[in-house]
Amino acid sequence: MHVVDAVVADRVDSRPLSAAILAVGSELLTPEKVDTNSLFITQVLNDLGIAVAFKSIVGDNRAELTAHVAHALGRHRVLILTGGLGPTDDDLTREVVAAHLGLPMHEDPEIIAAMEGRFAARGWKMPAVNRRQAQVPEGATVLANPNGTAPGLWLAHDGAVIALLPGPPREMKPMMAGEVRSRLLALAGDTRLHRRLVRVSGKGESAVEEIVQPIYSRWLAQEPPIETTILAGLGQVELHLRLQSPDAERAGAALDLAVGELTMALGQDVVSTDGRSLAAVVGDLLRARGWWVALAESCTGGLATSRLTDVPGSSDYVERSVVAYSNKAKVELLGVPAALIQEHGAVSEAVAVAMAEGMRARAGVDIAVGITGIAGPGGGSEAKPVGTVCIAVAGVQTEVRTFRFPGGREMVKAMSANWAIDLVRRALREG
Amino acid sequence: MHVVDAVVADRVDSRPLSAAILAVGSELLTPEKVDTNSLFITQVLNDLGIAVAFKSIVGDNRAELTAHVAHALGRHRVLILTGGLGPTDDDLTREVVAAHLGLPMHEDPEIIAAMEGRFAARGWKMPAVNRRQAQVPEGATVLANPNGTAPGLWLAHDGAVIALLPGPPREMKPMMAGEVRSRLLALAGDTRLHRRLVRVSGKGESAVEEIVQPIYSRWLAQEPPIETTILAGLGQVELHLRLQSPDAERAGAALDLAVGELTMALGQDVVSTDGRSLAAVVGDLLRARGWWVALAESCTGGLATSRLTDVPGSSDYVERSVVAYSNKAKVELLGVPAALIQEHGAVSEAVAVAMAEGMRARAGVDIAVGITGIAGPGGGSEAKPVGTVCIAVAGVQTEVRTFRFPGGREMVKAMSANWAIDLVRRALREG
Numbered sequence A, B: 001m002h003v004v005d006a007v008v009a010d011r012v013d014s015r016p017l018s019a020a021i022l023a024v025g026s027e028l029l030t031p032e033k034v035d036t037n038s039l040f041i042t043q044v045l046n047d048l049g050i051a052v053a054f055k056s057i058v059g060d061n062r063a064e065l066t067a068h069v070a071h072a073l074g075r076h077r078v079l080i081l082t083g084g085l086g087p088t089d090d091d092l093t094r095e096v097v098a099a100h101l102g103l104p105m106h107e108d109p110e111i112i113a114a115m116e117g118r119f120a121a122r123g124w125k126m127p128a129v130n131r132r133q134a135q136v137p138e139g140a141t142v143l144a145n146p147n148g149t150a151p152g153l154w155l156a157h158d159g160a161v162i163a164l165l166p167g168p169p170r171e172m173k174p175m176m177a178g179e180v181r182s183r184l185l186a187l188a189g190d191t192r193l194h195r196r197l198v199r200v201s202g203k204g205e206s207a208v209e210e211i212v213q214p215i216y217s218r219w220l221a222q223e224p225p226i227e228t229t230i231l232a233g234l235g236q237v238e239l240h241l242r243l244q245s246p247d248a249e250r251a252g253a254a255l256d257l258a259v260g261e262l263t264m265a266l267g268q269d270v271v272s273t274d275g276r277s278l279a280a281v282v283g284d285l286l287r288a289r290g291w292w293v294a295l296a297e298s299c300t301g302g303l304a305t306s307r308l309t310d311v312p313g314s315s316d317y318v319e320r321s322v323v324a325y326s327n328k329a330k331v332e333l334l335g336v337p338a339a340l341i342q343e344h345g346a347v348s349e350a351v352a353v354a355m356a357e358g359m360r361a362r363a364g365v366d367i368a369v370g371i372t373g374i375a376g377p378g379g380g381s382e383a384k385p386v387g388t389v390c391i392a393v394a395g396v397q398t399e400v401r402t403f404r405f406p407g408g409r410e411m412v413k414a415m416s417a418n419w420a421i422d423l424v425r426r427a428l429r430e431g
Helices: A002-009 A037-047 A062-075 A093-101 A109-121 A128-134 A169-188 A205-221 A248-269 A278-289 A303-308 A327-334 A338-344 A349-363 A409-430 B002-009 B037-047 B062-075 B093-101 B109-121 B128-134 B169-188 B205-221 B248-269 B278-289 B303-308 B327-334 B338-344 B349-363 B409-430
Strands: A019-024 A052-058 A078-082 A105-107 A135-137 A141-143 A152-157 A160-165 A192-201 A226-232 A236-245 A270-272 A293-297 A318-323 A367-373 A388-394 A398-404 B019-024 B052-058 B078-082 B105-107 B135-137 B141-143 B152-157 B160-165 B192-201 B226-232 B236-245 B270-272 B293-297 B318-323 B367-373 B388-394 B398-404
Touching (some): A019 A037, A205 A226, A293 A409, A303 A409, A318 A349, A327 A349, A327 B318, A388 A409, B019 B037, B037 B078, B078 B169, B093 B105, B109 B128, B293 B409, B303 B409, B349 B398
Parallel strands (some): B019 B052, B019 B078, B293 B367
Antiparallel strands (some): A152 A160, A318 B318, B192 B236, B226 B236, B367 B388
């Protein structure tokens, strides 16, 4: 770390303390695979106040990788590489970085010993090909890898720092969050990134944007500015707030104020301001009351219950659920009168209410949900097109709503499940 | 298109016909957001036999974007950019590319007219800021955007072709698959990428790798080689086969042979060789027999049913399902004897069998599933640790298996749901 400090401090460098990330591996350039390592790396860098200027995904190709290393180091003082540290000929990251920096490599006997030990523990002999992974460029620090054979490497060179990390996330993450982060701390200065997450439900992205845009555009003008990113999922919107500051206390207070402003503007639509998911919030509300919930699903096919039971400990408040896909099941399991289905159709507010109330009575729970709709692509009509979904919540009182969701089958299922859980949240907040 | 042909044909270019993709937008450099546009673009390019040499994600920063455009065009003859074509000051792609190529821009009256028409159709006046989107570099071809205001641009310049596409996927995709693809066809020559997908269930990634590695390593030596990528999801493995060839018939025959070899080696574990998902395959098997299925879930919390009902038309064979989270529900809804739960515990093969057989009898279906297990993080014991899951399938006969799944709650749920559906598939193939 002292070496780093010295190297970086003793020269005036025109490059900003911004970072480039290179993810290496031909499989990451196929139409199927996406690089997610860079998200974690970005988070660690951002938390230290280091911005990511760009990230690139490069195949296992010497010329291409060399060009990218040169390009990155010509522009930025922090370079994080992941992947390409394996034992095969395809794995070029180590060699390419050393060659670009003009550093000779030598075999590190400690790495060899550690790898031999790893293999021996499983009763295997280390394959000769793994010796490659013990090659270390002159001056590099070896970063131990408790979760795999490939050690990481840390280099401070000509005013820049370079980390070479393995590709598998379970090997990369602890190394990035541990040794690399603590080495970057020495460069990063006092500024840290402070963040908040506000989850919103019940409004689309553009409706939320319309409300919050005048608010967050004001924040951009203040010093230090608060940056806001809006991310929209199926039926949910996330507002990510970010503030760079060396003063944790003032930053926290400013963000609390900002979150308060959003909560005022969005009211009941704010699900959480502490990162909890919608399902977790509903779980906490149920637990606080000592209430049990049961679900009667049709078009969501079990998705609403699956979401609710994603939360650890949900067996404390989820009593049961029924997916009554057929009319027969609606009658037998929920006591929905066959005549009601005949009169109003299976997708109707009357049937949704009968499902919820039938479930509440039969399961002997405090609150129950009934969901019936047309997920598509078939089954729609002019009066009830695909995307028509009726959701009833039976608690202290019963409420029912009809939605017309856009999109295909998966989207209708996801939006319906989300709304069903959100209507339980609203009923628990009010009731 | 003739312009392109001429420009590209009349010079000898040392750059290969490989592509670079630049995704532009600061929001893509946050820890939350991943660029998925490049996957679609890669697929279209690969199908034409054009390899992607690298892809980069760059923020809304003039210097950075300029450096990346220069870097890409210095090395490759195809450059596809997405994003940064919006109307605000942040949107720099158009300007940066024109400036780099030294092309003056002019306002295109046709684009203005089209945009004014778009706004007028909604009863709005076009904001002045949108004029930016009508700026066209000299010599560029405008690509119509039926799904948004920003038109795309196509440039043939100094032996390279450059496409500027909007960022929103629903605007980008039709443009890439339509006008850009047909223009690239003129460059691409006769070689096309031919592909197959083999889905495998019931074996982990390394077990599959061990079986297929000797097979696909042989394919790499043949001419033209077949490349194989193994992707592992939760409980499923995908084998992606790719073959570049100008001869569609021979390529098809070679891939059929290869798929046949994999099917021989993997046997019953092959779910499909035509892209169908596991749930769709099970649906087709059920429909072919005219069978109905019902599910009795516990630890999966409805996820298995949700997966089955992701398939359009699944109401033809999914009769119902019950999530019997509490013991009370297991007794009431499935007729599991309370004494059986007391004796063996809720997570036991005996209870899984009673759930499946109880469900089959009560729903009057042909085949039923019972799933009971410990998803965690709580609820485990030494004898039955977290991840212990019993799955029974009751059809012509009843079979039951106990699993010990690794990982956290979500992984246990996903693996269990996958295995439950897969055991139905195996029972339908055998019985």
